[in-house]
Amino acid sequence: MSKKKLIALALAVTMVITSLTGCGSKANDTTNTKDAAQTTDAAATKDSTDAAQTDSGETVTIKVSLWDYSNLAYYKTIFAAFEAGHPDIKIEPVEASSAEYDDLIQVKMASKEDFDVVFTKGTPALSALVAKGHMLALDDRMAGDSDFNKDAYGGLTEQLMLDGKTYSVPFRKDNNLLFFNKDLFDAAGVAYPEDGMTMEEYRELAKKLTSGEGNEKVYGAYVHTWSSNVNQFARRMEEYVMDDEDKSSLLPYYKTILAMQNEDKTIMDYGSLKASSTHYSGVFYNEQVCMLQMGTWFINNLFENVDFNWGVCSIPNVTGEGNTKAVGGVTPVGIGAYSKHPEEAWEFIQYVTGEEGALVLAQSGILPGYSSDKIMEIFDALPEKNAGIPENLSVYLNLDTYIIEQPMHPQGREISKIIDEEHDLIMTNSISIEDGLKEMTDRVNELLGR
Amino acid sequence: MSKTNTVSAAPKKVNYARRKNLVAYSFILPNFIGFVCLTLIPIAFSFVLSVCEWDAGNASAVTFVGLNNFKKMISDSTFLISIKNTAYYSIGVVPCTLALSLLLAMLMNCNLKGRTFFRAVIFFPYVASLVAVAVVWNALFHPDSGPVNQLLTALGVQNPPRWAASTVWAMPTLILLSIWKNVGYYTVVYLAALQGIPRELREAATIDGANAFQRFKSITWPMVTPTTFFVTIMLTIYTFKVFDIMYITTQGGPGRSTNVLVYHIYNKAFISLQFGYASTLSIVLFAIVLVITLLQFRVEKKFTSYL
Numbered sequence: 001m002s003k004k005k006l007i008a009l010a011l012a013v014t015m016v017i018t019s020l021t022g023c024g025s026k027a028n029d030t031t032n033t034k035d036a037a038q039t040t041d042a043a044a045t046k047d048s049t050d051a052a053q054t055d056s057g058e059t060v061t062i063k064v065s066l067w068d069y070s071n072l073a074y075y076k077t078i079f080a081a082f083e084a085g086h087p088d089i090k091i092e093p094v095e096a097s098s099a100e101y102d103d104l105i106q107v108k109m110a111s112k113e114d115f116d117v118v119f120t121k122g123t124p125a126l127s128a129l130v131a132k133g134h135m136l137a138l139d140d141r142m143a144g145d146s147d148f149n150k151d152a153y154g155g156l157t158e159q160l161m162l163d164g165k166t167y168s169v170p171f172r173k174d175n176n177l178l179f180f181n182k183d184l185f186d187a188a189g190v191a192y193p194e195d196g197m198t199m200e201e202y203r204e205l206a207k208k209l210t211s212g213e214g215n216e217k218v219y220g221a222y223v224h225t226w227s228s229n230v231n232q233f234a235r236r237m238e239e240y241v242m243d244d245e246d247k248s249s250l251l252p253y254y255k256t257i258l259a260m261q262n263e264d265k266t267i268m269d270y271g272s273l274k275a276s277s278t279h280y281s282g283v284f285y286n287e288q289v290c291m292l293q294m295g296t297w298f299i300n301n302l303f304e305n306v307d308f309n310w311g312v313c314s315i316p317n318v319t320g321e322g323n324t325k326a327v328g329g330v331t332p333v334g335i336g337a338y339s340k341h342p343e344e345a346w347e348f349i350q351y352v353t354g355e356e357g358a359l360v361l362a363q364s365g366i367l368p369g370y371s372s373d374k375i376m377e378i379f380d381a382l383p384e385k386n387a388g389i390p391e392n393l394s395v396y397l398n399l400d401t402y403i404i405e406q407p408m409h410p411q412g413r414e415i416s417k418i419i420d421e422e423h424d425l426i427m428t429n430s431i432s433i434e435d436g437l438k439e440m441t442d443r444v445n446e447l448l449g450r
Numbered sequence: 451m452s453k454t455n456t457v458s459a460a461p462k463k464v465n466y467a468r469r470k471n472l473v474a475y476s477f478i479l480p481n482f483i484g485f486v487c488l489t490l491i492p493i494a495f496s497f498v499l500s501v502c503e504w505d506a507g508n509a510s511a512v513t514f515v516g517l518n519n520f521k522k523m524i525s526d527s528t529f530l531i532s533i534k535n536t537a538y539y540s541i542g543v544v545p546c547t548l549a550l551s552l553l554l555a556m557l558m559n560c561n562l563k564g565r566t567f568f569r570a571v572i573f574f575p576y577v578a579s580l581v582a583v584a585v586v587w588n589a590l591f592h593p594d595s596g597p598v599n600q601l602l603t604a605l606g607v608q609n610p611p612r613w614a615a616s617t618v619w620a621m622p623t624l625i626l627l628s629i630w631k632n633v634g635y636y637t638v639v640y641l642a643a644l645q646g647i648p649r650e651l652r653e654a655a656t657i658d659g660a661n662a663f664q665r666f667k668s669i670t671w672p673m674v675t676p677t678t679f680f681v682t683i684m685l686t687i688y689t690f691k692v693f694d695i696m697y698i699t700t701q702g703g704p705g706r707s708t709n710v711l712v713y714h715i716y717n718k719a720f721i722s723l724q725f726g727y728a729s730t731l732s733i734v735l736f737a738i739v740l741v742i743t744l745l746q747f748r749v750e751k752k753f754t755s756y757l
Contacts, residue, residue: 106723110506132505132723271615271704272594414722425705430617443527 060344061090062116065108065336067101069093074364078357082348089344101125102413109134115336116345119171122329123160123404124412130167131410136335137165141346148350152370154402160332162408168332169353170369172361174295175326176232176405177396178316179302182309184209184218184290193291195314196322199233199256206266209290220266222289223257224280225273227416227423228405229293230257235405236327237317242406242415245445247437252318254426254433262429270427281305295328296397299379300365303386311390325401330369367397411447418443499729506725519730529731531706532714535621539710540689542625543632548681551633555640556670569641573634580631584698587627588614614700617707624695624708632688636681643677644670679750683743690739711735 069075079091094115096104102125105118109129118135120126129135142148142157150157156170178193185192190208197205206220223229230253234240239249260267268283284292285305292298293315302310314323333353335345351357355375358368362378376394383389406412419440426436500519504512523529554572558565575583591598591613602610611619647670655665693712696702702709702717711731719728 103720107506107720110723128723269594269615271612272592274703275588275592275613275615276595277588417717417721421703421705424703425617428612428615428617428704430704430707446525446527 058088059090060088060341061092062339062341062344062348063092063094063114064117064119064348065094065096065105065113065115066119067096067098067121069095074360074366078352078360081356081360082351085351086347089347091348105129106132109336109338112338113336114338114340116339116341117333117348118336119331119333120168121331123332123406123408124416126160126168126332126334127162127408127410127412130162130408134337135167136337136339136342137167138169138334138346139166142166145346145350147354149354152355152372154371154400156330156369156402156404159402159404160330160408162410168334169349170330171333171353171357172297172331173367173369173402174297174328174330175367175396175399175402176228176236176293176295176315176328177312178291178293178314179284179298180291180311180313181284181287181289182311184287184308188290192311193313196320197313197316198320199252199316199318201320202316203256203260203264203266206260206291207264210264210266218287219268219283219289220264221260221291221293222280222283223260223267223270223293225270225427227420230254230423231419232293232327232405233315233317236315236325236403237319237321238325238403242412242419243409243444243448245441245450247441247444250437251433254437258426258429258433261427274424274428296367299367299382299389299393303365303382303389307388309388312393312396314396323396324399325403326396326399327403327405329405371398414447415444418447496729496732499726500733501726501730503724503726505723512726515726519727522727523730523734528706528709528714529711532709532711535707535709536690536692536711538621539625539628539692540686542622543628543689544682544685546625547629547633547636547685548678550629551636551681552640552674552678554633554637555644556666558637558641559644569638572637575631576634578631580694581698583627583631584695587623588699591623615704617704620700620704620707624699627699628689628692628695632685636685639681640674640677643674647673675753676750679746679753683746686742686746687739690735690742 064079066075075093079093083089083091098121102121105120105125106128109115109118110132118129120129126135142150153170156173157166160166160168160170178197180193182192188209188211190205193202193205202221209218209220211218228235231240231242231250233253234249240247257267261269268278268289272278280292280294281298281301283289284302287308315327333349335342335349339345353369355370355372358370358372358375359378361368362375365379365382367379368375376398379393379397380391382393383391406416409415422431422436422440422443425431425439426433431439499512501514501516502512503515503519558569558572562568590596593599593610593612593615596613599610599613613619613623651669651673652665655669660668691712692710693716696708696710696713697716700708702713712735715728715731715735718724718731
């Protein structure tokens with residue numbers, strides 16, 4: 001064979017091979033990176049590798065899917081403490097950006113990623129994973145494990161059930177409260193808000209606190225652009241659930257909030273907030289708003305960012321019910337259906353959602369799913385270390401009735417989307433409240449085939 | 451490669467053309483394999499998926515559902531709204547961009563002082579990153595503190611439009627943004643066509659006493675018809691597959707007022723994980739674009755037959 005021909009043939013063959021491997025090398029790549037990750041891990045902690053090498057196969061690495069791992073110190077603290085107590089289990093955190101996490105985890109689980117532990121950002125995302133069979137049921141483990149204390153979660157594990165099974169344990173939970181700037185109240189000479197406000201009282205209070213014009217304007221209250229910032233008033237009173245056949249229970253709440261926006265101008269305009277993608281924290285930090293309705297995670301933001309005095313009280317409602325019930329979202333954590341080490345994953349979940357993990361969260365001002373006197377003492381001790389924090393926070397954090405904002409529902413994500421879209425229309429005055437709620441009702445019913 | 455002499459001196463007579471073809475194919479092959487794996491197979495697969503249900507899990511979970519997806523589509527209110535919105539967007543963007551880019555190209559084609567500078571100015575929005583443009587656009591058209599509305603208020607407009615925060619004005623705002631962003635590219639396309647028109651034609655017409663409008667009507671417009679068709683087809687396809695602008699600025703809102711077809715497909719596929727249904731919608735999109743393009747080709751043949 002001539003040499004030129006040989007060269008041409010060789011070239012062609014190389015090209016075919018490189019392009020083929022270019023297309024199909026994904027599996028190899030991932031194993032390679034995994035190996036690489038393991039070797040770096042091994043290099044970092046020489047002692048444990050030695051141990052692993054001597055009794056080969058004893059050390060298990062569990063893959064944990066989560067978001068914001070690099071930004072949040074408490075994850076690292078909890079994980080390190082867990083690894084110290086469990087020398088035979090190593091944790092491999094797999095991180096994704098917070099904004100895309102919900103979508104990403106759906107796609108990853110659909111392609112059967114072998115995540116052992118899966119954190120989800122809330123009940124709609126978890127429900128979608130469960131509905132597709134991507135999560136393991138934990139009921140047998142919970143029942144068979146004497147270390148697991150169901151009561152410490154205040155009935156949350158029951159609310160996290162779907163089709164009679166539990167797939168997750170609440171890592172974090174939040175109660176939505178009305179945060180207020182005490183300094184601004186004092187300056188306006190208005191008494192601080194108290195638990196059990198009616199919607200009308202809330203509206204009047206906001207009027208008294210609103211002052212100034214233009215950039216100097218101080219708004220009495222702030223309602224963020226999430227639909228939950230209106231419907232959680234009704235949800236807390238259990239007057240409303242997102243898959244309700246009739247959404248008219250939201251009517252009085254939309255009426256008050258829209259009146260505050262359109263007539264009183266005591267809250268910032270919804271369309272304006274959306275157009276400028278305003279974040280709720282900035283306006284409160286800069287003392288542009290007196291009252292802000294937000295989840296308890298805001299406690300942590302506040303003691304890190306502000307030096308004015310602030311307080312909390314329960315959110316208002318039509319009947320004037322006081323601080324009797326909590327409403328908010330949870331951060332559930334469960335075992336992936338394609339996990340290779342479910343036993344170790346359960347051990348890990350128990351740790352992070354148990355007292356040890358909860359203590360670390362509470363010290364950062366984050367409300368854990370797990371509740372105990374010890375945890376509450378930490379919150380009550382916060383004012384000792386940080387100025388401006390109100391006393392007796394535990395009164396608002398340790399309630400007997402805790403209502404999950406969006407209950408478990410296989411089509412929860414789609415229902416929320418409809419509710420958000422109609423909320424958008426109502427709040428931008430594109431549609432009357434009655435028509436908006438009717439459309440919301442009809443579309444949810446259409447989706448659920450009712 | 452110094453051995454080439456020995457090769458040409460080789461006694462064996464090989465079919466030269468065939469060998470040349472083989473070498474050529476071997477160069478095309480990598481790209482072709484990429485095309486087959488990443489484009490052709492997925493497209494074929496989406497045709498299959500359009501009559502199936504699939505949540506992007508393993509392939510064995512694909513279940514055949516016949517024409518159910520098409521039935522579902524007809525009663526899907528968001529689909530109907532998104533078709534309407536896409537058509538609205540297309541009708542808003544295509545004629546305006548076309549007319550504006552032709553006008554600008556004609557201006558740029560004159561002996562205007564500093565026209566190189568203006569060409570750069572017109573082309574700039576096309577090169578600018580959409581994300582950056584959208585952020586600036588949002589600030590300009592902010593319903594309360596935006597310069598546009600402040601100007602309108604100063605000019606005495608009582609209730610200026612609330613732009614992206616209103617269901618009525620959200621789509622026109624995006625149409626405006628798209629026109630501004632794309633007009634530069636099509637201006638360049640038209641400019642090339644205009645420069646291809648022989649100068650003698652216009653000179654002769656001028657000598658015969660034709661005014662500017664007559665020259666445009668009888669010389670410029672007919673001479674750029676093929677470009678006009680190219681631009682129309684490109685713009686139509688672009689407007690039907692638009693997604694990025696909505697994703698960045700309004701997320702389909704307020705309500706569903708800027709929810710276009712591809713945005714709906716994205717939601718169904720990657721938010722609801724209904725890949726079967728999303729494929730059905732993609733097939734419909736494909737069919738719509740195909741029909742429109744075929745129609746345009748028909749019309750083109752009729753109008754450019756003199757060439």
